[in-house]
Amino acid sequence: MDPVLPDEAVELAEAAGKAFAALGGVDLARRAEADAGVRRAEVVPVLAALGVDDLDPRRDPVSLAAAAALCEAAGRVALPHPLAADLVRDDDGRPTAAVPAEVPRVDHADLIDGWRVGTLDGTAGGIATAAARGLGTRLGPFVGDLTMEGDGRPPLVDLLLHQVLVAWTVLGTLDRAVALTVEHVSGRVQFGKPIAAFQAVQFQLADAAVAVAGLRELAGFTLWRLDQAGEQSRADVLALRLHALETARAVLRTGQQLHGAAGVCDEYDVSVLVRMVQPALRLPAGVDRTAAELAEAIAADGFVGLFDHGGAAIGAAR
Amino acid sequence: MDFDLGAEATALRARLRALVSAHFDEGFLGAFTDDPADLAATQAFCRLLAAEGLLTLAWPVDHGGGGGSLWDQTVVREEMWAHHEPRGAQYMGLNWVGPALMAYGTDEQKARHLPPIAAGEVIWCQGFSEPEAGSDLASLRTRAEPVGDPSGADGWRISGQKIWTSYAGMAQWCILAARVGGGERHEGITMFLVPMDSPGIEVRPIRSMLGPHHLNEVFFDDVPAGPEAVLGELGGGWSVIKTALAHERVGIARYARCERLLSALGAELAPHWDDLPAPLHAAWARALVQVRVARLLAYRTVHAQETGGVPDVIASAARIAVTQCDQSVAEVLFSAVEHRALEAKAEAPVHGAVEDHWRYAQAATVASGTIEVQRMIVAKALLRGEPV
Numbered sequence: 150m151d152p153v154l155p156d157e158a159v160e161l162a163e164a165a166g167k168a169f170a171a172l173g174g175v176d177l178a179r180r181a182e183a184d185a186g187v188r189r190a191e192v193v194p195v196l197a198a199l200g201v202d203d204l205d206p207r208r209d210p211v212s213l214a215a216a217a218a219l220c221e222a223a224g225r226v227a228l229p230h231p232l233a234a235d236l237v238r239d240d241d242g243r244p245t246a247a248v249p250a251e252v253p254r255v256d257h258a259d260l261i262d263g264w265r266v267g268t269l270d271g272t273a274g275g276i277a278t279a280a281a282r283g284l285g286t287r288l289g290p291f292v293g294d295l296t297m298e299g300d301g302r303p304p305l306v307d308l309l310l311h312q313v314l315v316a317w318t319v320l321g322t323l324d325r326a327v328a329l330t331v332e333h334v335s336g337r338v339q340f341g342k343p344i345a346a347f348q349a350v351q352f353q354l355a356d357a358a359v360a361v362a363g364l365r366e367l368a369g370f371t372l373w374r375l376d377q378a379g380e381q382s383r384a385d386v387l388a389l390r391l392h393a394l395e396t397a398r399a400v401l402r403t404g405q406q407l408h409g410a411a412g413v414c415d416e417y418d419v420s421v422l423v424r425m426v427q428p429a430l431r432l433p434a435g436v437d438r439t440a441a442e443l444a445e446a447i448a449a450d451g452f453v454g455l456f457d458h459g460g461a462a463i464g465a466a467r
Numbered sequence: 468m469d470f471d472l473g474a475e476a477t478a479l480r481a482r483l484r485a486l487v488s489a490h491f492d493e494g495f496l497g498a499f500t501d502d503p504a505d506l507a508a509t510q511a512f513c514r515l516l517a518a519e520g521l522l523t524l525a526w527p528v529d530h531g532g533g534g535g536s537l538w539d540q541t542v543v544r545e546e547m548w549a550h551h552e553p554r555g556a557q558y559m560g561l562n563w564v565g566p567a568l569m570a571y572g573t574d575e576q577k578a579r580h581l582p583p584i585a586a587g588e589v590i591w592c593q594g595f596s597e598p599e600a601g602s603d604l605a606s607l608r609t610r611a612e613p614v615g616d617p618s619g620a621d622g623w624r625i626s627g628q629k630i631w632t633s634y635a636g637m638a639q640w641c642i643l644a645a646r647v648g649g650g651e652r653h654e655g656i657t658m659f660l661v662p663m664d665s666p667g668i669e670v671r672p673i674r675s676m677l678g679p680h681h682l683n684e685v686f687f688d689d690v691p692a693g694p695e696a697v698l699g700e701l702g703g704g705w706s707v708i709k710t711a712l713a714h715e716r717v718g719i720a721r722y723a724r725c726e727r728l729l730s731a732l733g734a735e736l737a738p739h740w741d742d743l744p745a746p747l748h749a750a751w752a753r754a755l756v757q758v759r760v761a762r763l764l765a766y767r768t769v770h771a772q773e774t775g776g777v778p779d780v781i782a783s784a785a786r787i788a789v790t791q792c793d794q795s796v797a798e799v800l801f802s803a804v805e806h807r808a809l810e811a812k813a814e815a816p817v818h819g820a821v822e823d824h825w826r827y828a829q830a831a832t833v834a835s836g837t838i839e840v841q842r843m844i845v846a847k848a849l850l851r852g853e854p855v
């Protein structure tokens with residue numbers, strides 16, 4: 150038992166953190182929102198310099214961990230790039246993404262010409278090309294719909310990998326949101342003292358931090374499960390996704406709340422993180438759809454733990 | 468026991484709904500958009516409401532109001548908020564600036580300010596919060612210095628900064644809390660009525676996820692104000708604020724928009740209802756319960772008001788439930804629209820109202836006093852042995 154990421158992964162994440170900070174950190178997302186060209190001009194070269202093009206998370210456990218850590222680093226600054234998808238490339242170098250059954254909708258759809266997409270139940274998918282225009286909304290500035298071009302749905306395990314990497318990205322966002330909130334409440338003085346002095350503030354911070362710690366462990370466990378069990382880890386991946394969505398809601402709420410009115414303002418990083426993480430939380434499916442899919446997956450495949458749950462053995466008895 | 472608001476309230480509700488649907492299309496999301504036509508539409512609607520005797524329904528007859536009952540006022544609040552507040556920026560003037568003027572204003576101030584508010588012709592903004600004075604409002608620092616006579620008889624010069632001032636860029640007048648003399652905390656605070664086109668006032672919009680106009684910074688640099696600008700006693704501003712907040716007791720009827728959106732989205736999703744995930748069906752049902760409880764706690768506050776004054780704790784309890792309801796319903800609606808959650812404006816679910824609601828809800832537990840402050844009020848009352 151060793152729940153710690155390998156050194157190589159930690160080192161890559163540190164290098165990425167520095168490179169993203171040099172681009173302005175969360176400011177990069179603000180600049181990309183004003184000028185979408187920033188993504189290609191600034192983010193793509195930095196990722197290339199970090200060796201993303203040669204990193205295949207399916208190669209070995211260390212590469213898998215490195216990809217996860219890299220996604221976490223990206224989430225910390227709401228990196229305006231579909232990194233999780235871009236790390237799961239098909240043989241022709243197309244990024245792989247899990248999409249809703251209704252429409253092949255992804256974040257940063259316009260940034261990459263060809264995509265390989267599929268639904269998480271493994272029943273539909275194929276090759277798709279980017280549409281010209283995104284939604285351009287406050288909560289999904291870069292979200293766009295792809296056009297399905299041809300057959301060839303991605304292997305389920307690739308879609309699961311994509312979802313695990315998305316969860317690691319969300320983890321980075323949440324971890325950063327807690328850090329920003331700690332910083333804010335330590336500096337913000339009301340009633341003659343930093344608001345961090347109030348237990349009502351401390352308790353909220355503590356709950357948020359524990360929630361992120363829990364998500365981090367689950368994200369690590371799921372990475373390991375995916376490596377061990379491949380497409381048999383579908384329930385585990387859905388469990389991670391469900392927990393990431395629920396943790397995001399609670400942690401981001403706390404982060405915004407403890408910032409007061411500043412928590413909804415563009416000038417404050419926490420507010421930008423909240424907006425930019427929305428595509429990851431809503432696509433390919435939100436919390437209730439994910440919970441339903443998880444329940445079905447557990448019933449079908451079981452759920453590893455200290456005792457038996459669902460799966461063939463239990464299913465036969467029903 | 469009787470939870471029916473009565474035939475009059477039902478008729479009033481129907482009348483308001485008819486007026487709203489006749490004057491706004493379904494895509495109306497309030498006055499605070501990038502499209503100036505939305506503000507203009509609300510201004511026109513206010514004039515119409517004024518002509519129909521509905522704008523100042525809540526005001527006492529002595530002040531030209533309709534003398535409507537608290538339950539009439541409740542219906543107006545619910546219907547207006549449910550339909551994206553078609554009175555636009557007016558509601559602050561109507562809800563508490565007018566009543567505060569009635570309570571504290573001189574005859575001249577009443578004569579000057581009440582008629583334009585009653586006619587829906589003027590927008591007021593509220594200059595309380597400052598960069599260093601949020602939850603701790605009594606620490607505000609904006610100062611008013613007398614010019615000439617120390618009593619202020621020759622007028623004032625006001626300097627300082629306000630923040631989070633809603634629709635400051637649209638407002639003609641500001642009700643401003645500033646410090647006079649050497650008093651500490653609550654003591655020196657004085658209310659001023661200041662035209663927003665006074666020299667020395669600068670408004671800077673704050674970009675936020677709520678959308679345009681909601682939040683602004685307002686800078687006061689040696690802004691001149693006459694002696695007639697003071698509302699109430701010098702140093703008596705805190706009681707004006709208390710009265711103002713008392714008129715905001717029940718707060719915004721957020722639960723009404725929550726319920727309207729659950730209804731409207733429910734209708735939009737009806738053809739595919741059975742395809743929605745089972746946990747969503749359950750979440751939807753819980754949301755309806757939460758909305759009902761929030762409404763009932765708001766009604767409890769109105770009832771207390773009707774039967775002799777509202778203890779802070781009753782109003783705060785309602786506010787806590789209502790603002791939490793706003794945020795959980797926002798999540799349920801977003802979950803229900805699934806991959807369409809991030810779409811906005813006319814082509815989005817319920818004409819963009821679901822997305823708009825989600826963004827706006829993020830500030831629900833902060834605006835007009837944070838949920839933590841409300842919780843402290845409830846807890847202190849409990850510890851004093853008062854019932855909640």
Ligand SMILES: Cc1cc2nc3c(=O)[nH]c(=O)nc-3n(C[C@H](O)[C@H](O)[C@H](O)COP(=O)(O)OP(=O)(O)OC[C@H]3O[C@@H](n4cnc5c(N)ncnc54)[C@H](O)[C@@H]3O)c2cc1C
Pocket residue numbers: 337339340344347349350406407408409410411592593594595596597600601602603630631632633634677681830833834835836837838839840
């Ligand atoms: C949409 C919106 C519209 C607004 N419109 C106006 C307006 O028109 N005019 C105006 O004057 N103001 C307006 N405000 C400002 C509003 O009143 C303040 O935001 C609010 O009072 C909180 O102050 P703050 O933002 O400075 O947060 P802070 O007071 O800095 O609070 C930050 C966090 O610390 C918590 N906290 C503070 N003190 C304590 C304590 N003792 N114990 C536990 N927790 C504590 C708070 O609850 C919050 O979670 C508006 C705000 C919003 C969001």
